[in-house]
Amino acid sequence: MATFRIKRYNPEKQPEPYYEEFQLDIPQGATLLDCMNQIKWTLDGSFTYRMSCRSAICGSCAVKANGHALLACQRQASHLVKNGDTIVLEPLGNMKPIKDLVVDFKPFWDKIDKIKPYLQPKTRAPEKERLQSPEQFKRIDDSSTCIMCGSCYSDCNVLEVNDKFLGPAALAKAQRFVEDSRDGKTHERVKELSKPGGIWDCTHCAECVERCPKPARPFDRIKEVMTVALEERVTNNTGARHAISFTKSIKSSGRLNENTLPVESVGYFNVKGLFDLLPVGLRMLFKGKIPPILHKSIDDVDDVKRIFMEADKE
Ligand code: SF4
Ligand code: SF4
Ligand code: FES
Known part of the structure; x- marks a missing residue:
């Protein structure tokens, strides 16, 4: 009972x-x-x-x-x-x-619509179907399993505070077209997905992966779209600059430089963005929270560098 x-x-x-x-x-x-x-x-x-x-x-x-x-x-x-x-x-x-x-699923479906969930091939339709190799299909296999149940959307922490965020389901669906070998709009797609409300607004909490009843695993798909966006050099936005600055810092010294990270994230020439940082910076200064300019070097930094070298080779 x-x-x-x-x-x-x-x-x-x-x-x-x-x-x-x-x-x-x-x-x-x-x-x-x-x-x-x-x-x-x-x-x-x-x-x-x-x-x-x-x-x-x-x-x-x-x-x-x-x-x-x-x-x-x-x-x-x-x-x-x-x-x-x-x-x-x-x-x-x-x-x-x-x-x-x-x-009411309307906001969910509106966001699916926004990512243009259909193929936009570069070439005219062939007489028969557009073929894909098993390897090419493998890249979109997981996202294709999404059944649009909304479980990920329901429990996404970002959506609780920002209803403009596209959300895990739409972004997982977007990956299915970004990485589809038959699609011809990869660059345009990742450019659109890099705008506010897109991939870089995800906070990496992975709650959507926990909730997804299928192998779609939205956060994993979001990371793949982020990678394609960087490969396509769509980097003129805070999220991409943040990822690049983070990587550069760890790669060079094995530690995160928290002084340069916020500035490099908003962009050195983004005067408004830099001004917006000022109040937080000043509050940190007065509370003694500014990270030291010179850090002591970390042990075994060469091991960290080697990890990056191996990843670059991959
Ligand atoms: S990983 Fe990103 S999309 Fe998934 S629940 Fe967390 S914030 Fe939302
Ligand atoms: S939880 Fe999984 S299956 Fe359900 S909508 Fe989200 S990605 Fe699709
Ligand atoms: S009734 Fe169809 S997924 Fe549960």
């Missing part, structure tokens, strides 16, 4: 959401979705959520269970029981609830 503590919301009846508890004997081997269905079919027919395939294929049953997004049809309910007997169910995060566990 478990308690399902469910966040209910029906603005037609009550403006504020509330929690309601249901007791259910979890049948042997039942998934979380099976239990949600039992609650709906036997205890409260008004309980509302999305579902379709029951096979972790359609992506529609994503909800938050005990604070984290997952596919309800992919998880054994008994594995989710917390504190002895409770499972807390809530709607996905970073999207507006419509009713109970159903959220």
Whole structure:
């Protein structure tokens, strides 16, 4: 017997959401979705959520269970029981609830649209299909597995504070076209993706990788797009300059030069950006937090340099 503590919301009846508890004997081997269905079919027919395939294929049953997004049809309910007997169910995060566990996916789809999720080949269509080698397909295989469930979008920390961020799903989808051998707009794509709200706004927390029910692993795909952006020399932006400055510093001395990093990140000729740094710099100075100009050299710096040499060779 478990308690399902469910966040209910029906603005037609009550403006504020509330929690309601249901007791259910979890049948042997039942998934979380099976239990949600039992609650709906036997205890409260008004309980509302999305579902379709029951096979972790359609992506529609994503909800938050005990604070984290997952596919309800992919998880054994008994594995989710917390504190002895409770499972807390809530709607996905970073999207507006419509009713109970159903959220408005419009911002999610708008961002997918923004990355132009279709091939833009350079050449005219051949008579038959455009072929790819198995190696070329391998580069986009993982991102192709995305089922658009929104779990990553729900739990992305950046989206909580910046709704302009494209988000993990759209960026993983973008990688699928950036690295597609049949696409002819790689440079234009990474240029667009390097603007504010794009790849460089990701904070590398990897939460999206934890939540993704498929091998799409959005953060890994974001890193791949970052790499292509640097290879394409799309570097006139804070994120790329930050990555380059960081690498240069570690490569040359084995340590991070925190004095030059912020300046090199905003750009030496970016007068406004440099002025924006001033208040933080001054606060750090007065609080005695400015890093020393001269660091003592680190032991075994040659080992660090050798790692970079090996990586460069790769
Ligand atoms: S790694 Fe980036 S995209 Fe993924 S959840 Fe964290 S901030 Fe969001
Ligand atoms: S990347 Fe993973 S978590 Fe995000 S929408 Fe696609 S399948 Fe779902
Ligand atoms: S019902 Fe389709 S993924 Fe769960």
